[in-house]
Amino acid sequence: MSAEPAATPVLELDRLTVLYGGVTAVRGLSLEVMRGEIVGLIGPNGAGKSTTLHAIMGAARVHDGDVRVSGRSVRGRAPESIARSGVALVPEGRRIFAELTVEENLRLGLSGRRGRAGEDEALEEVYALFPIVKEFGRRQAGALSGGQQQQLAIGRALVAGPELLLLDEPSLGLAPRVVDVVFDALAEIRRRGITVLLVEQRAQRTVAFADRTYLMANGEVRLTLGPSDAGDTESMVHAYLS
Amino acid sequence: MSGMCFLGALDAQTVVDAVGLGAVYALMAVGIGLVFGVLRLVNFAYGQIVMAGAYTLAFTSQADWPTWAGIAMCVVVTVVVSGLMDRLVFRPLRTQSPAVMLVTTFAVAFLLQNVALLIDVRDDTIGEPAASVASLNRAVTVWGVEVRKVTIVAIVVAVVALGVLALLLTRTRIGLQMRAAATDFSTARMLGVRANTVIGVAVLLSALLAAAVAVILTVQNPLVSPDFALKDTIIVLVGVVVGGIDRLWTAMLGGFAIGFTTGVINGALPTDKTVFLPSVVFLLVIGVLLVRPDGLFARGRRGLVERL
Numbered sequence: 001m002s003a004e005p006a007a008t009p010v011l012e013l014d015r016l017t018v019l020y021g022g023v024t025a026v027r028g029l030s031l032e033v034m035r036g037e038i039v040g041l042i043g044p045n046g047a048g049k050s051t052t053l054h055a056i057m058g059a060a061r062v063h064d065g066d067v068r069v070s071g072r073s074v075r076g077r078a079p080e081s082i083a084r085s086g087v088a089l090v091p092e093g094r095r096i097f098a099e100l101t102v103e104e105n106l107r108l109g110l111s112g113r114r115g116r117a118g119e120d121e122a123l124e125e126v127y128a129l130f131p132i133v134k135e136f137g138r139r140q141a142g143a144l145s146g147g148q149q150q151q152l153a154i155g156r157a158l159v160a161g162p163e164l165l166l167l168d169e170p171s172l173g174l175a176p177r178v179v180d181v182v183f184d185a186l187a188e189i190r191r192r193g194i195t196v197l198l199v200e201q202r203a204q205r206t207v208a209f210a211d212r213t214y215l216m217a218n219g220e221v222r223l224t225l226g227p228s229d230a231g232d233t234e235s236m237v238h239a240y241l242s
Numbered sequence: 243m244s245g246m247c248f249l250g251a252l253d254a255q256t257v258v259d260a261v262g263l264g265a266v267y268a269l270m271a272v273g274i275g276l277v278f279g280v281l282r283l284v285n286f287a288y289g290q291i292v293m294a295g296a297y298t299l300a301f302t303s304q305a306d307w308p309t310w311a312g313i314a315m316c317v318v319v320t321v322v323v324s325g326l327m328d329r330l331v332f333r334p335l336r337t338q339s340p341a342v343m344l345v346t347t348f349a350v351a352f353l354l355q356n357v358a359l360l361i362d363v364r365d366d367t368i369g370e371p372a373a374s375v376a377s378l379n380r381a382v383t384v385w386g387v388e389v390r391k392v393t394i395v396a397i398v399v400a401v402v403a404l405g406v407l408a409l410l411l412t413r414t415r416i417g418l419q420m421r422a423a424a425t426d427f428s429t430a431r432m433l434g435v436r437a438n439t440v441i442g443v444a445v446l447l448s449a450l451l452a453a454a455v456a457v458i459l460t461v462q463n464p465l466v467s468p469d470f471a472l473k474d475t476i477i478v479l480v481g482v483v484v485g486g487i488d489r490l491w492t493a494m495l496g497g498f499a500i501g502f503t504t505g506v507i508n509g510a511l512p513t514d515k516t517v518f519l520p521s522v523v524f525l526l527v528i529g530v531l532l533v534r535p536d537g538l539f540a541r542g543r544r545g546l547v548e549r550l
Contacts, residue, residue: 059428078431080432080435080436080437083431083433084434089432095429097422097425097429099425104421108433109434111419111433111434157433160433
């Protein structure tokens, strides 16, 4: 389509406005995520971060503006249709199917692939990244620890073979050691060239890790930060509180 | 056998009939439970799908169709009626409250009953005989017990149908997607599970079960009328709630339990007292719900998850 495909953002939010329970949760949010980038989205509770991800996935109705994936609008499309066009979400709270086995949870992620080709390879790649998922394959997923469930949730998103991976607070409620596991996995995902939009509460770590980080408050972007800003907590705190 | 002795006054005949009734009600319970799983919708009009299948058997029998062709047509009719119900009624209402959906299925049930009445009374009588399948009602002797062939058919059909369904749910991709959708539909969709496919397959499977139920009930009661299967649906719905509606196997056990209990009490009551059958059954139901409000077979769990 385009003469320079690299110039087309994988994700484009264009003055996105989303209502959530009668309240404007996201107001006129614009941002771009380029191919291969890891972009962070931080901000206090209620800033509209999760709602933004839900709007991208088609799970929250877009009131105004547009969501474009690889240049094409996905506004108004069903979540399953957006998932099948190469967007995968690691949802807040993991949303693991507790009564299914670990392997069944992982295989459910295959539903997001466009065809049946390459499924085994996709599963093997996740097993290599998270050996625990293979080891506990036959267990009920609800019996896993929080960190193990988070690895399963990320693996479940990866087997769909997404171009764009959305993560909603993957480190929430995890022990520091397990948070390291999650961020190591994200580094590996970056090496594989998957584009990532990472919603996090751990502001400093996210700013240091991501190529670019947007700070959101009250449904709007307040600041755009680069890795070098990670030390400058003052501007962040200021933006949080304003 | 000691089990037979324990049941005391009950003869083997009653027990076999009760198992047969339990099998039919288990099929209906699963048919209702499948749709409930993906739509969080209690389909009160399920009995009318069975009724439509039964009328098909009656009319094809009167038109001298071979039995197999009548049964095939019965399957076609239950699938078409279920499909239309999903497309025209359930799909537009998916985002409505459970109360709205339940009341709507009441309306659909009465609508279909009245449509059936209009078709039925064209010959100035109510009720249409289905003679072609009636031969299954003859008895055979198995180990000294008189068993109607249809009872054997009911038990075999229930075991086979539920076995195949269990395999489908546990061994196939669509089965996995249906189980996931039944617990958390919105997450399943965000993983790429197609809502319309999952719901469509659930509706189709429940229609196939309705066709099987239509055949068995028509054999037992070959005079098909507009209220055909209505009483059974009410009893099964109660059984499903008693068993635990949010899971297929508890719903199935609930359906079987209430069918079996109804059969046993029916056998135990003196013939002139059978009018009290529903009273006795529902008294038991009230007792069970007082002791185990989450369902007879439910383990301690959280409440129902949100609908699509």
